[in-house]
Structures are given as C-alpha cells and as structure tokens.
Amino acid sequence: VKPYVNNQEGFDNMSENSDFINDLKINSANIVDLILDVEDYFDIVIDQESMERMIDVKSTLQIIETKLSVK
Template identity: 55%
Template sequence: MQTKDELIEILKKIVKPYVQDEQAFENVTESTDFLNDLKINSSNLVDIALDVEEEFNIEIDNESMEHMLTVGSAIAIITKKLAEK
C-alpha cells in the first residue's frame, strides 16, 4: 500500500496534463481543489477519474467521482477502493 505522499505524487502525474494553473500545481496539497485551484475543467475530472481507475486498477463509482474534488478527497477515495480489493 502506498503512503499518502506517494499517492499525491502519482495523482500529480495523472492531473498534470489537465492543469491550467501551473503555479498552483507546484504547491499541491491535500486541500488543493481540482476545479478552483488547478483550473481543471469539470469534463476533465471524468478523464482524471478514468486515469486513476487505470493507474490503481480500481473502479470509481459515480457517487465517489462527485466527491473527488480535492487532492485529499481523491486520496481518500483511492485508499478506500484499494482497501476493498
């Protein structure tokens, strides 16, 4: 199982192509908001969720996807899904 820091690094690699605010990306924390801080458009959040599913070999249901708005919430969802495997 990955540490929180490792998950943040993996998540950064996944979201990097969609980021519109490079400065905010340089300072990503658990409270970083994908839409407001990184300026990722909402349709790209679906792409990110699909990339996360592929990277971690997990399935993210629609309800979880709706809550995946910050780095911290994404990590919580990934951790929970990995624990269920």
C-alpha cells in the first residue's frame, strides 16, 4: 500500500476502516496497480466484482483471506 499512498498522515494512522481514496489519497489507477500487486504477491486472481468492493483496508483483507482459503 505504501508506494501508492499520497497522504502520509493517513498512512501513519491507517486502520482497517481506512478508505483508499478518501483517507489514503490513492488514485483509481494506483488502486488497480495495488490489486495487481496483491494478485502477484499472494498468487490469487481477484475478479471484477471483488475489485469493486476493495475500497478500504478491511474489505481488501477480507477478500484476500477468502481467496486464500479456497486456494
């Protein structure tokens, strides 16, 4: 997440409720890059529906955990 954050204070205070766009100031293009990084790192595929739900830290972690559990 850190390479894409444009709000250091938001990053320093990040919680599971942190919103990628509003709190961390990650733009939509970088969110796509973040998702691609997650797919590569965890060797998972994130479908379009899941991508659209990845708006904050908590939902992203839940999606990753779900994908890993069925792997």
